[in-house]
Amino acid sequence: MNPEQNRRQCAVCEESEPSFIHTVSNSGVFRRLCTDCLLREHREIFCPVCVDLFNGCLPPDDGITCVNCPSIAHRSCSPPPSSFAASSSSVTSFTCPTCSDPNFSFFPKSHVPSSGNGTDGSGTLLDEKSAKALVAASKIAVVSMTDAAAMLKEEAVKKILDAKMAKMRAKDALGNLQDIVLRQKDSENSNPNKRKNSDR
Template sequence: MKRERDHQFECGICGAEDRYLLHNVRHRTPSYRRLCTNCLLKDHRGLFCPFCFSVYEEPLPIDRSMCNKCPSISHKPCIPSNYPHHTPFICPSCSSPNFSFFNPTTNGDSPSGRIIDRDSARALVAAAKIAAVSMTKAAAMAKVEAEKRVKEATYAKKRAREALERLAYLAAKEKEIMEGKGGGSNYNGLYLAPPPPPPPQITGKVEK
């Protein structure tokens, strides 16, 4: 039981423990998982600019640079002049294996022991927006699925009722036929007629 509670405060990818900064996202419907800010952004690289952390809405920006190694899309004006210009373009998370979008610093004077700088704050907001969109879509899909199941259950109930009514009708017809024929057993729709009466007994003497 304790282990299950611990999992609620662990990132579903890297396993980092964080009670407050984990995001709920849809993962292979109908399951969900909790991700830290860094793992959520790395798992949804094509949904935001890795420099300004603006979450994209349709349509995508025209003036953009696409990473050659992942789905990441960057605003060209957001790319710093001192950023290494690879040809083809490589996003920050692909340029360094140890890159992290979210880097809170430790500070003993802070009540939580951590300070979030401007870039990390932007990353946190972007991750929260992406998680909100993901859960909104999940709620919409769950509603559609629930309505579908209600319709299927209603249709199945109707078919079952029709089957019972049909069975009752056939039973009544069979009873009516049997009563009209004077009884008998039914074998595959064939009714056995009642046995003939015994021959009359002859009484008296036979003349020679």
């Protein structure tokens, strides 16, 4: 993560003041994403229509994949096929909201002026759809950071073990060196003529 980056700026859309910012880890790289960009980058793990996260694997007969991206929607959430599509193909085609509408957003990018009750305190109006999107994004971020913490812990434990092994090898090497020095001294003491010749 760039330390000079605005702490509130999204790393993808570069929105400087998103309503919410989430920290996630991708292959050890920490990034801050707004709610909309976070959901767009993880669209294969939730239904893009009802924004419910998939807990585990989605049953093949209960989901339909977008023709343009990895998004998977519940069949009950996807729009019913037209009569022509139903008669021409046994497989229902589905285009997720993100692919079908370039202006689609799971969550407002910027602060929306507050207009009374029902706000989150930051000025963003939270309807049911936005609230579900925020909850989904927050859960994804929690899982991402939990996994990152586990990986960092595992890496730290490995480094500690490596350091202990290196310390043991250094201790053994020092002991071997001391043994060599002692044997050399014993050899010189037992053969003084050899020592005199070496001093000449």
